[in-house]
Amino acid sequence: xxxxxxxxxxxxxxxxxxxxxxxxxxxxxxxxxxxxxxxxxxxxxxxxxxxxxxxxxxxxxxxxxxxxxxxxxxxxxxxxxxxxxxxxxxxxxxxxxxxxxxxxxxxxxxxxxxxxxxxxxxxxxxxxxxxxxxxxxxxxxxxxxxxxxxxxxxxxxxxxxxxxxxxxxxxxxxxxxxxx
Numbered sequence: 001x002x003x004x005x006x007x008x009x010x011x012x013x014x015x016x017x018x019x020x021x022x023x024x025x026x027x028x029x030x031x032x033x034x035x036x037x038x039x040x041x042x043x044x045x046x047x048x049x050x051x052x053x054x055x056x057x058x059x060x061x062x063x064x065x066x067x068x069x070x071x072x073x074x075x076x077x078x079x080x081x082x083x084x085x086x087x088x089x090x091x092x093x094x095x096x097x098x099x100x101x102x103x104x105x106x107x108x109x110x111x112x113x114x115x116x117x118x119x120x121x122x123x124x125x126x127x128x129x130x131x132x133x134x135x136x137x138x139x140x141x142x143x144x145x146x147x148x149x150x151x152x153x154x155x156x157x158x159x160x161x162x163x164x165x166x167x168x169x170x171x172x173x174x175x176x177x178x179x180x
Contacts, residue, residue: 003029004085004101006076007040007060009092011048018092018108023051024169025091030055039083041076043068069126072096094127095134105138107131110151132156144168 005026009019026038030053037059040052044062052060063079065071073096080088081100088099091106112127135141135156141163143149149163 001034001036002039002084002086003036004039004041004061004076004080004083004088006072006088006090006092006095007052008043008046008071010040010051011042012046013049015049015051019051020171021106021108021168022091024171025089026053026058028169030057039080039085041079043071073098090134090138093134094130095138097130097133097137099137102139103137104140104142105134106142106144107135107148107152108144109148110155113155138162140164142166 005022007022009016010022010026012019015023026040029036029038035057037057039059039061041061041063042048042052044064050060052058061079061083063071063075065075072094077088077096077098077100085101088095088101088103089106090096090103093105093107093109093112095103095105110131112124112131135152135158141152141158143152143163143165144167146165149160149165152158152163153160
């Protein structure tokens with residue numbers, strides 16, 4: 001199967017939470033060795049730090065667009081269709097509203113609603129609208145906790161059977177250490 005992933009957070013100058021989630025997800029999928037091909041869609045406009053694993057099943061796909069919104073809503077779905085992506089994973093709380101293939105959305109939280117006073121009005125309205133619309137269009141939604149799933153069901157009206165709770169893993173860096 002050819003699986004596309006929105007990998008913009010993976011190549012950000014500073015690897016933060018969603019980028020770390022995506023890095024661990026790709027590594028885990030490769031370890032599972034399902035024989036799939038992974039296309040990591042990236043935005044060449046950002047100050048990229050290449051973090052895609054060197055692996056025959058992984059291909060980095062730069063996608064050009066004038067803005068983040070155009071990248072997500074138009075350019076990436078168009079590139080995914082052209083490359084024959086069979087399933088697309090949007091790991092960062094939003095997705096294309098007219099996806100070119102079935103899309104799995106990871107919705108980490110509903111901070112756009114809880115922290116709306118800390119966002120600009122335009123930004124808040126856009127993200128609140130895009131998350132609600134994305135939840136309606138996603139084939140499946142991943143929530144990292146039961147609490148987040150309950151919030152998605154209660155606040156956004158998404159049927160619970162479309163949401164899978166998949167807890168975030170813990171990096172091997174947090175394992176047992178040598179006593180020295």
